[in-house]
Amino acid sequence: MHEVGGWLQERLPALLGEHKVPGAAVAVSLDGQVVEHAAGVLSTATGVEATTDSLFQVGSITKVWTATLIMQLVDEGLLDLDAPVRRYLPEFRLADETAAAAITTRQLLSHTAGFEGDLFTDTGRGDDCVEKYVATLADTAQLFAPGEMFSYNNAGFCVLGRIVEVLRGKAYDDCLRQHLFTPLGLTHAAADPYEAILHRAAVGHIQPAPDADPRPAPVWALVRSNAPAGAMLAMSPRDLLTFAGMHLAGGVAPDGTVVLSTGSAAAMRLPQVTVPDVALMGNAWGLGWELFDWSGRTVIGHDGGTIGQSAFLRVVPDRNLAIALLTNGGNPVAVYAEIYRHLLRELADIEMPAIRTPPAEPAPIDARRYLGTYASEVADLTVTQDADGRLWLEQTPKGILAEIGERSEHLELVPLHGDTFVQAQPRMGLHISHVFVGDDGDGHALYLHSGRATRRVS
Known part of the structure:
Protein backbone atom coordinates (compact mmCIF):
# COMPACT_ATOMS: atom_id res chain seq x y z
CA MET A 1 0.00 0.00 0.00
CA ILE A 355 -13.46 3.33 -21.85
CA ARG A 356 -15.49 2.78 -24.99
CA THR A 357 -14.70 4.87 -28.10
CA PRO A 358 -16.23 4.92 -31.59
CA PRO A 359 -14.52 2.64 -34.14
CA ALA A 360 -12.36 4.41 -36.71
CA GLU A 361 -14.12 2.64 -39.59
CA PRO A 362 -17.66 1.67 -38.55
CA ALA A 363 -19.41 -1.02 -40.53
CA PRO A 364 -22.34 -0.03 -42.75
CA ILE A 365 -25.77 -0.70 -41.25
CA ASP A 366 -29.38 -1.20 -42.23
CA ALA A 367 -30.95 1.47 -40.03
CA ARG A 368 -34.62 0.70 -40.64
CA ARG A 369 -34.93 -1.08 -37.28
CA TYR A 370 -33.75 2.02 -35.44
CA LEU A 371 -35.34 5.03 -37.16
CA GLY A 372 -38.18 6.80 -35.41
CA THR A 373 -39.03 8.75 -32.27
CA TYR A 374 -38.74 7.52 -28.70
CA ALA A 375 -40.20 9.59 -25.87
CA SER A 376 -40.05 9.93 -22.10
CA GLU A 377 -41.38 12.55 -19.69
CA VAL A 378 -38.10 14.46 -19.90
CA ALA A 379 -37.05 14.16 -23.56
CA ASP A 380 -38.00 13.24 -27.12
CA LEU A 381 -35.35 11.19 -28.95
CA THR A 382 -35.57 11.12 -32.74
CA VAL A 383 -33.28 8.83 -34.75
CA THR A 384 -32.68 9.67 -38.42
CA GLN A 385 -30.25 8.66 -41.17
CA ASP A 386 -28.62 11.07 -43.60
CA ALA A 387 -27.78 10.59 -47.28
CA ASP A 388 -24.32 9.29 -46.36
CA GLY A 389 -25.79 6.53 -44.22
CA ARG A 390 -24.81 8.12 -40.90
CA LEU A 391 -27.21 7.78 -37.96
CA TRP A 392 -28.21 10.84 -35.92
CA LEU A 393 -29.96 11.29 -32.59
CA GLU A 394 -31.89 14.50 -31.92
CA GLN A 395 -32.43 14.92 -28.18
CA THR A 396 -35.13 17.47 -27.33
CA PRO A 397 -35.57 18.11 -23.60
CA LYS A 398 -39.00 18.72 -22.15
CA GLY A 399 -40.65 18.94 -18.77
CA ILE A 400 -38.25 19.68 -15.93
CA LEU A 401 -35.17 19.45 -18.17
CA ALA A 402 -36.54 22.13 -20.48
CA GLU A 403 -37.47 24.27 -17.48
CA ILE A 404 -33.91 24.26 -16.13
CA GLY A 405 -32.49 25.28 -19.51
CA GLU A 406 -31.27 22.01 -21.06
CA ARG A 407 -30.79 22.47 -24.80
CA SER A 408 -31.52 20.20 -27.74
CA GLU A 409 -28.57 18.20 -29.04
CA HIS A 410 -27.86 16.74 -32.48
CA LEU A 411 -25.58 13.74 -31.93
CA GLU A 412 -24.07 11.21 -34.30
CA LEU A 413 -24.54 7.56 -33.35
CA VAL A 414 -21.72 5.29 -34.52
CA PRO A 415 -22.37 1.52 -34.77
CA LEU A 416 -20.26 -0.52 -32.36
CA HIS A 417 -21.66 -4.05 -32.59
CA GLY A 418 -25.11 -5.56 -33.03
CA ASP A 419 -27.73 -3.11 -31.82
CA THR A 420 -25.21 -1.11 -29.76
CA PHE A 421 -24.12 2.38 -30.84
CA VAL A 422 -21.91 5.04 -29.25
CA GLN A 423 -22.08 8.80 -29.49
CA ALA A 424 -19.35 10.26 -31.65
CA GLN A 425 -19.16 13.28 -29.33
CA PRO A 426 -17.92 12.57 -25.79
CA ARG A 427 -19.61 14.03 -22.73
CA MET A 428 -17.36 14.46 -19.68
CA GLY A 429 -14.92 12.10 -21.39
CA LEU A 430 -17.49 9.38 -22.03
CA HIS A 431 -18.90 8.28 -25.39
CA ILE A 432 -22.38 7.38 -24.18
CA SER A 433 -23.76 4.07 -25.43
CA HIS A 434 -27.24 3.54 -26.83
CA VAL A 435 -28.74 0.09 -27.34
CA PHE A 436 -31.85 -0.59 -29.41
CA VAL A 437 -33.90 -3.20 -27.56
CA GLY A 438 -36.96 -5.33 -28.31
CA ASP A 439 -39.31 -5.39 -31.28
CA ASP A 440 -42.58 -3.56 -31.86
CA GLY A 441 -43.96 -6.34 -34.06
CA ASP A 442 -43.12 -4.54 -37.31
CA GLY A 443 -39.36 -5.05 -37.23
CA HIS A 444 -38.59 -1.85 -35.34
CA ALA A 445 -36.80 -1.55 -32.00
CA LEU A 446 -39.26 -0.95 -29.18
CA TYR A 447 -36.85 0.88 -26.89
CA LEU A 448 -33.79 3.08 -27.12
CA HIS A 449 -31.78 2.17 -24.03
CA SER A 450 -28.93 4.17 -22.51
CA GLY A 451 -29.33 2.76 -19.03
CA ARG A 452 -32.87 4.10 -19.10
CA ALA A 453 -35.36 2.52 -21.51
CA THR A 454 -37.12 5.12 -23.69
CA ARG A 455 -40.13 3.69 -25.54
CA ARG A 456 -40.85 4.14 -29.25
CA VAL A 457 -43.82 6.39 -30.02
CA SER A 458 -43.56 6.54 -33.82
Whole structure:
Protein backbone atom coordinates (compact mmCIF):
# COMPACT_ATOMS: atom_id res chain seq x y z
CA MET A 1 0.00 0.00 0.00
CA HIS A 2 2.99 2.32 0.46
CA GLU A 3 3.59 2.24 -3.29
CA VAL A 4 -0.08 3.00 -3.92
CA GLY A 5 0.09 6.03 -1.65
CA GLY A 6 3.17 7.34 -3.43
CA TRP A 7 1.60 6.88 -6.85
CA LEU A 8 -1.62 8.67 -5.82
CA GLN A 9 0.29 11.54 -4.24
CA GLU A 10 2.23 12.08 -7.44
CA ARG A 11 -0.41 11.29 -10.06
CA LEU A 12 -3.65 12.73 -8.63
CA PRO A 13 -2.73 16.45 -8.93
CA ALA A 14 -1.46 15.95 -12.48
CA LEU A 15 -4.64 14.12 -13.51
CA LEU A 16 -6.84 16.90 -12.17
CA GLY A 17 -4.88 19.46 -14.16
CA GLU A 18 -5.02 17.39 -17.35
CA HIS A 19 -8.80 16.98 -17.17
CA LYS A 20 -9.92 20.30 -15.67
CA VAL A 21 -11.20 18.72 -12.45
CA PRO A 22 -11.09 21.45 -9.77
CA GLY A 23 -10.68 19.08 -6.84
CA ALA A 24 -10.86 15.44 -5.78
CA ALA A 25 -10.30 13.09 -2.89
CA VAL A 26 -9.61 9.37 -3.13
CA ALA A 27 -9.35 6.59 -0.56
CA VAL A 28 -8.24 2.97 -0.94
CA SER A 29 -8.90 0.22 1.61
CA LEU A 30 -7.14 -3.14 1.39
CA ASP A 31 -7.66 -5.66 4.20
CA GLY A 32 -8.62 -2.76 6.47
CA GLN A 33 -5.54 -0.65 5.71
CA VAL A 34 -6.51 2.75 4.25
CA VAL A 35 -4.52 5.12 2.04
CA GLU A 36 -6.07 8.48 1.10
CA HIS A 37 -5.10 11.58 -0.82
CA ALA A 38 -6.69 14.81 -2.01
CA ALA A 39 -5.72 17.52 -4.46
CA GLY A 40 -7.08 20.69 -6.01
CA VAL A 41 -9.70 23.02 -4.56
CA LEU A 42 -13.22 22.65 -3.23
CA SER A 43 -14.32 25.79 -5.08
CA THR A 44 -12.53 27.84 -7.70
CA ALA A 45 -14.31 30.88 -6.27
CA THR A 46 -12.80 30.54 -2.81
CA GLY A 47 -9.61 28.60 -3.49
CA VAL A 48 -10.16 26.43 -0.39
CA GLU A 49 -7.98 23.35 -0.77
CA ALA A 50 -9.46 19.87 -0.97
CA THR A 51 -8.37 17.63 1.90
CA THR A 52 -8.94 13.98 2.71
CA ASP A 53 -11.62 14.92 5.25
CA SER A 54 -13.51 17.17 2.80
CA LEU A 55 -17.10 16.27 2.00
CA PHE A 56 -18.18 15.65 -1.59
CA GLN A 57 -21.65 14.66 -2.72
CA VAL A 58 -21.89 10.96 -3.57
CA GLY A 59 -25.00 11.27 -5.76
CA SER A 60 -26.58 7.96 -6.70
CA ILE A 61 -24.20 5.96 -4.52
CA THR A 62 -26.90 6.98 -2.02
CA LYS A 63 -29.04 4.27 -3.60
CA VAL A 64 -26.89 1.59 -1.97
CA TRP A 65 -27.44 3.32 1.39
CA THR A 66 -31.21 3.38 0.76
CA ALA A 67 -31.07 -0.31 -0.19
CA THR A 68 -29.21 -1.02 3.05
CA LEU A 69 -31.93 0.76 5.06
CA ILE A 70 -34.48 -1.42 3.27
CA MET A 71 -32.57 -4.62 4.03
CA GLN A 72 -32.38 -3.66 7.70
CA LEU A 73 -36.18 -3.64 7.69
CA VAL A 74 -36.11 -7.10 6.10
CA ASP A 75 -33.78 -8.28 8.88
CA GLU A 76 -36.25 -7.02 11.48
CA GLY A 77 -39.16 -8.83 9.86
CA LEU A 78 -40.89 -5.57 9.00
CA LEU A 79 -40.66 -5.92 5.22
CA ASP A 80 -41.07 -8.66 2.62
CA LEU A 81 -39.16 -7.86 -0.57
CA ASP A 82 -41.60 -9.82 -2.72
CA ALA A 83 -44.81 -8.38 -1.30
CA PRO A 84 -46.52 -5.61 -3.29
CA VAL A 85 -45.33 -2.12 -2.39
CA ARG A 86 -48.95 -1.30 -1.55
CA ARG A 87 -48.76 -3.51 1.54
CA TYR A 88 -46.62 -0.71 3.00
CA LEU A 89 -47.75 2.25 0.90
CA PRO A 90 -51.49 1.75 0.20
CA GLU A 91 -51.55 5.18 -1.48
CA PHE A 92 -48.93 4.22 -4.13
CA ARG A 93 -50.38 5.05 -7.56
CA LEU A 94 -49.13 5.07 -11.17
CA ALA A 95 -50.91 5.68 -14.47
CA ASP A 96 -51.05 1.90 -14.95
CA GLU A 97 -53.17 0.60 -12.06
CA THR A 98 -52.31 -3.05 -12.74
CA ALA A 99 -48.59 -2.33 -12.56
CA ALA A 100 -48.91 -0.16 -9.45
CA ALA A 101 -50.74 -2.95 -7.65
CA ALA A 102 -48.13 -5.55 -8.62
CA ILE A 103 -44.75 -3.80 -8.18
CA THR A 104 -42.61 -5.19 -5.36
CA THR A 105 -39.80 -3.75 -3.28
CA ARG A 106 -37.37 -6.17 -4.93
CA GLN A 107 -38.26 -4.73 -8.34
CA LEU A 108 -37.67 -1.19 -7.09
CA LEU A 109 -34.25 -2.19 -5.70
CA SER A 110 -33.19 -3.81 -8.97
CA HIS A 111 -34.56 -1.10 -11.31
CA THR A 112 -37.08 -3.50 -12.87
CA ALA A 113 -40.33 -1.83 -11.75
CA GLY A 114 -40.82 -0.50 -15.28
CA PHE A 115 -42.21 3.01 -14.78
CA GLU A 116 -40.63 6.32 -15.86
CA GLY A 117 -37.80 7.13 -13.50
CA ASP A 118 -36.07 10.41 -14.29
CA LEU A 119 -38.50 12.61 -12.39
CA PHE A 120 -37.03 15.33 -10.17
CA THR A 121 -40.15 17.10 -8.95
CA ASP A 122 -39.47 19.62 -6.21
CA THR A 123 -42.02 19.13 -3.42
CA GLY A 124 -40.43 21.48 -0.93
CA ARG A 125 -37.89 21.16 1.86
CA GLY A 126 -40.13 19.91 4.65
CA ASP A 127 -39.98 16.48 6.23
CA ASP A 128 -43.04 15.53 4.14
CA CYS A 129 -41.29 16.16 0.78
CA VAL A 130 -40.72 12.47 -0.05
CA GLU A 131 -44.32 11.65 0.83
CA LYS A 132 -45.51 14.47 -1.43
CA TYR A 133 -43.15 13.32 -4.19
CA VAL A 134 -44.55 9.78 -4.21
CA ALA A 135 -48.04 11.27 -4.60
CA THR A 136 -46.91 13.04 -7.81
CA LEU A 137 -46.23 9.66 -9.47
CA ALA A 138 -49.93 8.95 -9.98
CA ASP A 139 -49.78 10.02 -13.65
CA THR A 140 -46.39 8.43 -14.37
CA ALA A 141 -46.33 6.15 -17.42
CA GLN A 142 -45.42 2.47 -17.38
CA LEU A 143 -42.70 1.54 -19.90
CA PHE A 144 -42.96 -2.24 -19.52
CA ALA A 145 -44.49 -4.84 -17.24
CA PRO A 146 -42.92 -5.03 -13.76
CA GLY A 147 -39.94 -7.38 -13.71
CA GLU A 148 -39.59 -7.57 -17.49
CA MET A 149 -36.26 -5.76 -17.91
CA PHE A 150 -33.82 -3.23 -16.45
CA SER A 151 -34.32 0.52 -16.65
CA TYR A 152 -32.52 2.79 -14.19
CA ASN A 153 -35.15 4.43 -12.01
CA ASN A 154 -34.48 7.36 -9.69
CA ALA A 155 -38.16 7.69 -8.82
CA GLY A 156 -38.26 4.07 -7.68
CA PHE A 157 -35.66 4.80 -5.02
CA CYS A 158 -37.71 7.73 -3.77
CA VAL A 159 -40.54 5.23 -3.29
CA LEU A 160 -38.11 3.02 -1.35
CA GLY A 161 -37.18 6.02 0.78
CA ARG A 162 -40.85 6.55 1.56
CA ILE A 163 -41.20 2.90 2.61
CA VAL A 164 -38.32 3.46 5.03
CA GLU A 165 -39.99 6.60 6.39
CA VAL A 166 -43.34 4.86 6.94
CA LEU A 167 -41.90 1.79 8.64
CA ARG A 168 -39.49 3.82 10.78
CA GLY A 169 -41.86 6.68 11.56
CA LYS A 170 -39.30 9.38 10.77
CA ALA A 171 -37.88 11.38 7.86
CA TYR A 172 -35.46 9.69 5.46
CA ASP A 173 -32.41 11.72 6.49
CA ASP A 174 -33.06 10.94 10.17
CA CYS A 175 -33.11 7.25 9.23
CA LEU A 176 -29.71 7.65 7.55
CA ARG A 177 -28.26 9.24 10.68
CA GLN A 178 -29.75 6.83 13.21
CA HIS A 179 -29.45 3.55 11.35
CA LEU A 180 -26.24 4.06 9.35
CA PHE A 181 -24.17 7.10 10.34
CA THR A 182 -24.28 6.34 14.08
CA PRO A 183 -23.67 2.56 14.09
CA LEU A 184 -20.90 2.98 11.51
CA GLY A 185 -19.26 5.70 13.61
CA LEU A 186 -19.08 8.16 10.72
CA THR A 187 -17.55 11.55 11.52
CA HIS A 188 -17.44 13.20 8.09
CA ALA A 189 -20.86 12.52 6.55
CA ALA A 190 -23.85 14.79 6.03
CA ALA A 191 -27.42 13.96 5.10
CA ASP A 192 -28.26 17.54 4.16
CA PRO A 193 -26.67 20.94 3.45
CA TYR A 194 -27.17 22.05 7.06
CA GLU A 195 -24.75 19.35 8.21
CA ALA A 196 -22.42 19.66 5.24
CA ILE A 197 -21.68 23.31 5.98
CA LEU A 198 -20.09 22.28 9.29
CA HIS A 199 -17.31 20.60 7.28
CA ARG A 200 -15.03 21.46 4.36
CA ALA A 201 -17.64 20.86 1.67
CA ALA A 202 -16.98 20.71 -2.06
CA VAL A 203 -18.97 22.81 -4.50
CA GLY A 204 -19.92 21.35 -7.86
CA HIS A 205 -18.55 22.95 -11.02
CA ILE A 206 -20.10 23.16 -14.47
CA GLN A 207 -18.72 24.14 -17.87
CA PRO A 208 -20.78 26.54 -20.01
CA ALA A 209 -19.04 25.08 -23.10
CA PRO A 210 -17.09 21.81 -23.59
CA ASP A 211 -13.69 23.55 -23.62
CA ALA A 212 -14.50 26.19 -21.01
CA ASP A 213 -12.95 26.23 -17.56
CA PRO A 214 -15.22 24.82 -14.84
CA ARG A 215 -17.01 27.39 -12.73
CA PRO A 216 -18.98 26.95 -9.49
CA ALA A 217 -22.53 25.71 -10.00
CA PRO A 218 -25.29 28.16 -9.03
CA VAL A 219 -26.81 25.72 -6.49
CA TRP A 220 -25.24 23.16 -4.16
CA ALA A 221 -27.75 20.32 -4.16
CA LEU A 222 -30.61 18.75 -6.05
CA VAL A 223 -34.13 18.80 -4.59
CA ARG A 224 -34.68 17.21 -1.17
CA SER A 225 -37.60 15.12 -2.45
CA ASN A 226 -35.04 13.03 -4.35
CA ALA A 227 -32.77 12.48 -1.35
CA PRO A 228 -33.29 8.66 -1.26
CA ALA A 229 -32.14 8.49 -4.90
CA GLY A 230 -29.06 10.68 -4.37
CA ALA A 231 -29.87 14.37 -4.08
CA MET A 232 -27.65 15.57 -1.25
CA LEU A 233 -25.78 12.88 0.74
CA ALA A 234 -22.16 14.01 1.16
CA MET A 235 -19.12 12.53 2.89
CA SER A 236 -15.39 11.98 2.82
CA PRO A 237 -13.98 9.06 0.83
CA ARG A 238 -12.89 7.37 4.08
CA ASP A 239 -16.43 7.41 5.48
CA LEU A 240 -17.71 6.00 2.19
CA LEU A 241 -15.17 3.18 2.52
CA THR A 242 -16.33 2.55 6.10
CA PHE A 243 -19.79 1.89 4.67
CA ALA A 244 -18.34 -0.36 1.94
CA GLY A 245 -16.20 -2.14 4.53
CA MET A 246 -19.30 -2.97 6.55
CA HIS A 247 -20.70 -4.74 3.49
CA LEU A 248 -17.40 -6.58 2.97
CA ALA A 249 -17.48 -7.67 6.61
CA GLY A 250 -20.91 -9.25 6.24
CA GLY A 251 -22.81 -6.34 7.78
CA VAL A 252 -20.52 -5.67 10.76
CA ALA A 253 -19.22 -2.16 11.59
CA PRO A 254 -15.57 -1.54 12.56
CA ASP A 255 -16.44 -1.64 16.29
CA GLY A 256 -18.32 -4.93 15.94
CA THR A 257 -21.82 -3.44 15.76
CA VAL A 258 -24.10 -5.53 13.55
CA VAL A 259 -25.56 -3.07 11.04
CA LEU A 260 -26.92 -5.64 8.59
CA SER A 261 -27.30 -9.40 8.71
CA THR A 262 -24.73 -11.51 6.87
CA GLY A 263 -27.53 -12.92 4.73
CA SER A 264 -28.82 -9.51 3.68
CA ALA A 265 -25.32 -8.20 2.91
CA ALA A 266 -24.75 -11.22 0.67
CA ALA A 267 -28.21 -10.98 -0.93
CA MET A 268 -27.63 -7.37 -1.99
CA ARG A 269 -24.87 -8.44 -4.38
CA LEU A 270 -26.66 -11.39 -5.98
CA PRO A 271 -27.66 -10.72 -9.62
CA GLN A 272 -31.33 -9.82 -10.07
CA VAL A 273 -31.32 -8.65 -13.71
CA THR A 274 -28.87 -8.30 -16.59
CA VAL A 275 -28.13 -4.82 -17.91
CA PRO A 276 -28.00 -3.82 -21.60
CA ASP A 277 -24.54 -3.17 -23.01
CA VAL A 278 -24.26 0.48 -21.97
CA ALA A 279 -21.06 2.28 -21.03
CA LEU A 280 -19.88 2.58 -17.42
CA MET A 281 -22.76 0.54 -15.99
CA GLY A 282 -22.36 -2.97 -14.65
CA ASN A 283 -23.22 -6.21 -16.40
CA ALA A 284 -26.00 -6.89 -13.92
CA TRP A 285 -27.76 -5.35 -10.94
CA GLY A 286 -28.29 -6.70 -7.47
CA LEU A 287 -30.37 -5.20 -4.67
CA GLY A 288 -28.94 -1.70 -4.90
CA TRP A 289 -25.43 -2.70 -6.02
CA GLU A 290 -24.15 -2.62 -9.59
CA LEU A 291 -22.37 -5.86 -10.50
CA PHE A 292 -19.36 -5.88 -12.85
CA ASP A 293 -17.72 -8.95 -14.38
CA TRP A 294 -14.10 -7.89 -14.84
CA SER A 295 -11.35 -10.41 -15.59
CA GLY A 296 -13.77 -13.16 -14.60
CA ARG A 297 -14.12 -11.65 -11.12
CA THR A 298 -17.08 -9.99 -9.45
CA VAL A 299 -16.70 -6.30 -8.68
CA ILE A 300 -19.54 -4.42 -7.03
CA GLY A 301 -20.06 -0.69 -6.89
CA HIS A 302 -22.06 2.35 -7.91
CA ASP A 303 -21.48 5.77 -9.43
CA GLY A 304 -23.08 9.08 -8.61
CA GLY A 305 -23.58 12.43 -10.28
CA THR A 306 -25.18 15.60 -8.93
CA ILE A 307 -24.84 19.22 -10.00
CA GLY A 308 -21.18 19.34 -11.01
CA GLN A 309 -20.04 16.53 -8.70
CA SER A 310 -19.23 12.92 -9.63
CA ALA A 311 -18.47 9.95 -7.40
CA PHE A 312 -17.18 6.44 -8.06
CA LEU A 313 -17.13 3.40 -5.75
CA ARG A 314 -15.73 -0.03 -6.63
CA VAL A 315 -15.42 -2.99 -4.28
CA VAL A 316 -13.66 -6.33 -4.92
CA PRO A 317 -15.12 -8.73 -2.34
CA ASP A 318 -12.67 -11.60 -2.89
CA ARG A 319 -9.71 -9.25 -2.32
CA ASN A 320 -11.26 -7.21 0.51
CA LEU A 321 -10.53 -4.11 -1.56
CA ALA A 322 -12.57 -0.91 -1.88
CA ILE A 323 -11.78 2.31 -3.76
CA ALA A 324 -13.67 5.61 -3.56
CA LEU A 325 -13.08 8.62 -5.78
CA LEU A 326 -15.03 11.86 -5.24
CA THR A 327 -14.73 14.83 -7.64
CA ASN A 328 -16.30 18.25 -8.24
CA GLY A 329 -16.33 18.97 -11.97
CA GLY A 330 -14.39 18.85 -15.23
CA ASN A 331 -13.86 15.47 -16.91
CA PRO A 332 -14.05 13.05 -13.97
CA VAL A 333 -14.43 9.91 -16.10
CA ALA A 334 -10.87 10.19 -17.42
CA VAL A 335 -9.55 10.57 -13.87
CA TYR A 336 -11.63 7.58 -12.73
CA ALA A 337 -10.42 5.45 -15.63
CA GLU A 338 -6.71 5.96 -14.96
CA ILE A 339 -6.87 5.68 -11.18
CA TYR A 340 -9.06 2.60 -11.07
CA ARG A 341 -7.28 0.84 -13.91
CA HIS A 342 -3.94 1.26 -12.13
CA LEU A 343 -5.18 0.34 -8.66
CA LEU A 344 -7.26 -2.66 -9.72
CA ARG A 345 -4.34 -4.03 -11.72
CA GLU A 346 -1.82 -3.52 -8.92
CA LEU A 347 -3.96 -4.59 -5.96
CA ALA A 348 -6.38 -7.16 -7.38
CA ASP A 349 -4.89 -8.38 -10.67
CA ILE A 350 -8.00 -7.11 -12.49
CA GLU A 351 -7.91 -5.50 -15.92
CA MET A 352 -10.65 -2.90 -16.08
CA PRO A 353 -12.28 -2.62 -19.52
CA ALA A 354 -11.16 0.33 -21.61
CA ILE A 355 -13.46 3.33 -21.85
CA ARG A 356 -15.49 2.78 -24.99
CA THR A 357 -14.70 4.87 -28.10
CA PRO A 358 -16.23 4.92 -31.59
CA PRO A 359 -14.52 2.64 -34.14
CA ALA A 360 -12.36 4.41 -36.71
CA GLU A 361 -14.12 2.64 -39.59
CA PRO A 362 -17.66 1.67 -38.55
CA ALA A 363 -19.41 -1.02 -40.53
CA PRO A 364 -22.34 -0.03 -42.75
CA ILE A 365 -25.77 -0.70 -41.25
CA ASP A 366 -29.38 -1.20 -42.23
CA ALA A 367 -30.95 1.47 -40.03
CA ARG A 368 -34.62 0.70 -40.64
CA ARG A 369 -34.93 -1.08 -37.28
CA TYR A 370 -33.75 2.02 -35.44
CA LEU A 371 -35.34 5.03 -37.16
CA GLY A 372 -38.18 6.80 -35.41
CA THR A 373 -39.03 8.75 -32.27
CA TYR A 374 -38.74 7.52 -28.70
CA ALA A 375 -40.20 9.59 -25.87
CA SER A 376 -40.05 9.93 -22.10
CA GLU A 377 -41.38 12.55 -19.69
CA VAL A 378 -38.10 14.46 -19.90
CA ALA A 379 -37.05 14.16 -23.56
CA ASP A 380 -38.00 13.24 -27.12
CA LEU A 381 -35.35 11.19 -28.95
CA THR A 382 -35.57 11.12 -32.74
CA VAL A 383 -33.28 8.83 -34.75
CA THR A 384 -32.68 9.67 -38.42
CA GLN A 385 -30.25 8.66 -41.17
CA ASP A 386 -28.62 11.07 -43.60
CA ALA A 387 -27.78 10.59 -47.28
CA ASP A 388 -24.32 9.29 -46.36
CA GLY A 389 -25.79 6.53 -44.22
CA ARG A 390 -24.81 8.12 -40.90
CA LEU A 391 -27.21 7.78 -37.96
CA TRP A 392 -28.21 10.84 -35.92
CA LEU A 393 -29.96 11.29 -32.59
CA GLU A 394 -31.89 14.50 -31.92
CA GLN A 395 -32.43 14.92 -28.18
CA THR A 396 -35.13 17.47 -27.33
CA PRO A 397 -35.57 18.11 -23.60
CA LYS A 398 -39.00 18.72 -22.15
CA GLY A 399 -40.65 18.94 -18.77
CA ILE A 400 -38.25 19.68 -15.93
CA LEU A 401 -35.17 19.45 -18.17
CA ALA A 402 -36.54 22.13 -20.48
CA GLU A 403 -37.47 24.27 -17.48
CA ILE A 404 -33.91 24.26 -16.13
CA GLY A 405 -32.49 25.28 -19.51
CA GLU A 406 -31.27 22.01 -21.06
CA ARG A 407 -30.79 22.47 -24.80
CA SER A 408 -31.52 20.20 -27.74
CA GLU A 409 -28.57 18.20 -29.04
CA HIS A 410 -27.86 16.74 -32.48
CA LEU A 411 -25.58 13.74 -31.93
CA GLU A 412 -24.07 11.21 -34.30
CA LEU A 413 -24.54 7.56 -33.35
CA VAL A 414 -21.72 5.29 -34.52
CA PRO A 415 -22.37 1.52 -34.77
CA LEU A 416 -20.26 -0.52 -32.36
CA HIS A 417 -21.66 -4.05 -32.59
CA GLY A 418 -25.11 -5.56 -33.03
CA ASP A 419 -27.73 -3.11 -31.82
CA THR A 420 -25.21 -1.11 -29.76
CA PHE A 421 -24.12 2.38 -30.84
CA VAL A 422 -21.91 5.04 -29.25
CA GLN A 423 -22.08 8.80 -29.49
CA ALA A 424 -19.35 10.26 -31.65
CA GLN A 425 -19.16 13.28 -29.33
CA PRO A 426 -17.92 12.57 -25.79
CA ARG A 427 -19.61 14.03 -22.73
CA MET A 428 -17.36 14.46 -19.68
CA GLY A 429 -14.92 12.10 -21.39
CA LEU A 430 -17.49 9.38 -22.03
CA HIS A 431 -18.90 8.28 -25.39
CA ILE A 432 -22.38 7.38 -24.18
CA SER A 433 -23.76 4.07 -25.43
CA HIS A 434 -27.24 3.54 -26.83
CA VAL A 435 -28.74 0.09 -27.34
CA PHE A 436 -31.85 -0.59 -29.41
CA VAL A 437 -33.90 -3.20 -27.56
CA GLY A 438 -36.96 -5.33 -28.31
CA ASP A 439 -39.31 -5.39 -31.28
CA ASP A 440 -42.58 -3.56 -31.86
CA GLY A 441 -43.96 -6.34 -34.06
CA ASP A 442 -43.12 -4.54 -37.31
CA GLY A 443 -39.36 -5.05 -37.23
CA HIS A 444 -38.59 -1.85 -35.34
CA ALA A 445 -36.80 -1.55 -32.00
CA LEU A 446 -39.26 -0.95 -29.18
CA TYR A 447 -36.85 0.88 -26.89
CA LEU A 448 -33.79 3.08 -27.12
CA HIS A 449 -31.78 2.17 -24.03
CA SER A 450 -28.93 4.17 -22.51
CA GLY A 451 -29.33 2.76 -19.03
CA ARG A 452 -32.87 4.10 -19.10
CA ALA A 453 -35.36 2.52 -21.51
CA THR A 454 -37.12 5.12 -23.69
CA ARG A 455 -40.13 3.69 -25.54
CA ARG A 456 -40.85 4.14 -29.25
CA VAL A 457 -43.82 6.39 -30.02
CA SER A 458 -43.56 6.54 -33.82
